[in-house]
Amino acid sequence: MSSRNRNSRGPNRNSGSTQGEEAAIWSNIKEELRTMIEGVNNSNDELRGILAQEKYISKSKSSKDSSSIDIGAEEAKLDALLRSGVKGADVSKQQIDSLIETVTILRALVKAKEDAESQSAGTSSLGSRERPSGLLSSGARSSSARGLGQREKEREREKEREREREREKDRDKDPGSVYEFDGAGDSPVPSPAGNHTRKLGGSVGGSDRSANRDSVPPRGDRDTPGKADSVPPDGGLGTGTALQRARNVFLRGQDVVFKPKPTTSADSTEWMLGKVQQVLGEGKSRRYKVQDADPDLPPDQRVEYRTSASSMIPLPPPGADLPELEKGKTVLALYPDSTMFYKAEVMGAEASTGKVSLRFEGEENSVTLQLVDRRFVVDFRN
Numbered sequence: 001m002s003s004r005n006r007n008s009r010g011p012n013r014n015s016g017s018t019q020g021e022e023a024a025i026w027s028n029i030k031e032e033l034r035t036m037i038e039g040v041n042n043s044n045d046e047l048r049g050i051l052a053q054e055k056y057i058s059k060s061k062s063s064k065d066s067s068s069i070d071i072g073a074e075e076a077k078l079d080a081l082l083r084s085g086v087k088g089a090d091v092s093k094q095q096i097d098s099l100i101e102t103v104t105i106l107r108a109l110v111k112a113k114e115d116a117e118s119q120s121a122g123t124s125s126l127g128s129r130e131r132p133s134g135l136l137s138s139g140a141r142s143s144s145a146r147g148l149g150q151r152e153k154e155r156e157r158e159k160e161r162e163r164e165r166e167r168e169k170d171r172d173k174d175p176g177s178v179y180e181f182d183g184a185g186d187s188p189v190p191s192p193a194g195n196h197t198r199k200l201g202g203s204v205g206g207s208d209r210s211a212n213r214d215s216v217p218p219r220g221d222r223d224t225p226g227k228a229d230s231v232p233p234d235g236g237l238g239t240g241t242a243l244q245r246a247r248n249v250f251l252r253g254q255d256v257v258f259k260p261k262p263t264t265s266a267d268s269t270e271w272m273l274g275k276v277q278q279v280l281g282e283g284k285s286r287r288y289k290v291q292d293a294d295p296d297l298p299p300d301q302r303v304e305y306r307t308s309a310s311s312m313i314p315l316p317p318p319g320a321d322l323p324e325l326e327k328g329k330t331v332l333a334l335y336p337d338s339t340m341f342y343k344a345e346v347m348g349a350e351a352s353t354g355k356v357s358l359r360f361e362g363e364e365n366s367v368t369l370q371l372v373d374r375r376f377v378v379d380f381r382n
Helices: 002-062 071-126 133-173 242-246
Strands: 255-258 271-280 287-292 304-307 312-314 330-334 340-349 356-360 370-372 377-379
Touching (some): 330 356
Antiparallel strands (some): 330 377
């Protein structure tokens, strides 16, 4: 009889213990929160003191009576304020981390309790009303253990998330790391604002183009396919199937034509002049970082795009011996004084310079033809 009575009181005793633990944790959270707020306020006061001291020192140095002020002593005060501020910031960070950990533990306890109550309710609805009280007390006693197990799982998940963040940082630092992609599409860095029809200067363009033209970069239907007999089915730069293009391997420092992936399905992008900055991964996962050849920006400020070989066309090196292009051939060419490639029709060649005479799409009514270096004229691709 005494044994049954102890068992019957077991659930209430364990339940009270769990509730007491939750209440104690919640009290600790409120106390830690007050301490944290007080620490942040103190840090703010120290920051205001640092700013005021810096202002006083600066004013004293420029004052006519600066000789009567001990600048060294004032700077020592500023140094002490800075040290105190750094120490206070470290303490505030530790308090915040401790508060987050305590809240995580309380959340795990509450969830474990809710799960236990849910399981108990489901069991009671299926079982008999005369189930021995010892079974219920066992479930109640195990709720605290489940809470502790849940807390351990939460800590493990948090550690795993931290390790994953460290791995992401290592991959960004390591040039040879393999980036994961969902498919063959590009993954561009956010594209720069504005138009890409810029003047082309420096060694990338390789020609002395005039800045004053009687025409503008063509605007027309970029998706209109070329003449059926103008693009050979295979061979040459920029031709071949998508599989063949995907097998192309580009090298760091190589000049290319590339098309960034649109940010949305409603957007469209144009072919651009770029330079390969980095090769990422191997085999099917190989991707490239290509830098936009914007002459108006220093090299370290030019936008980089992450793309694949299927969205790139190799450019021949300067001075390469290239075949003549047949008149009427549809090509993709660098528009003068810009970094953009557009659809054009070959109208001839200039014997003295070797440049190609082109009529760009959208300029059919213009009497002026554009001259483009042969290495910047490739087979047409949409």
